Amino acid sequence: MPRPSLFRPTQRHPSLWSRPEERYPTYWVETLGSLPPTHGERWSAARGRTVRHFDPYRSKLAAAIARGWEGDLPAVGEHWLYLGAASGTTASFVADLVGPTGRVYAVERSLRPFGRLISAAERWPNLLPILADARRPREYVDWVPPVAGIYLDISQPDQVEILRENARFFLQDRGRALVALKASSIERGVPPAQHARRAAEALAVEFRVGAPLSLAPFHRAHYFLDLNRSPASSDSGPSARRSTRGSGSPGPRPR
């Protein structure tokens, strides 16, 4: 187990800690969840706090930090919509970052990981699982309030469109989005870097988009995009929910 005295708080986020290692620092997040771990990650004590290893090989958000991304992490008290939560590995870290006053609405459409997501949500009280297809935001519009950010990691060819549509429904004015883009799932035969550039260009209509960041060697052919609503579109807010709310049956509450 790592020696607790070596953990250092970061300037970047009150829940993010680093620990110097031989070559690179490792990152750790103060957790508000309870054991057991979501994916076998290491837990430790850092100056009286309980922290979890934020492993870049297991989480693309951790990989972006390890690759030098310096954008804004989900902040304390914010509400985030997480699309493609799987069994809750990264979603539980986002829940740690937004803390007990924040919320993570975690959408997953496959039953098998969803069962494990429910079990993680029993240990992270601010993680709210939703069994739904992210292509159909109308189905969860009544369960998700306007959010400060959207995290998307769903490896689908239409992931850019899915993000856009969910932003129309849920993203607040001046909201932001973090995207783990699997370039190879968009179109075979096109180099991943080119896909990432095209996706960034397509999203630049509605967002200010940072340069795509390669997540290699942690995640091959994956890029990370950091998006902020551009000033020109900042008055758009979650417009779709205003026009569709109450116009269709949302179905039973999915938890």
Ligand SMILES: C[S@@+](CC[C@H](N)C(=O)[O-])C[C@H]1O[C@@H](n2cnc3c(N)ncnc32)[C@H](O)[C@@H]1O
């Ligand atoms: C790469 S995994 C996500 C890993 C997860 N974000 C993490 O870091 O812990 C992609 C997930 O997206 C889900 N997914 C794919 N298409 C989806 C859709 N249309 N709606 C909701 N979830 C979807 C898959 O079932 C899968 O669990």
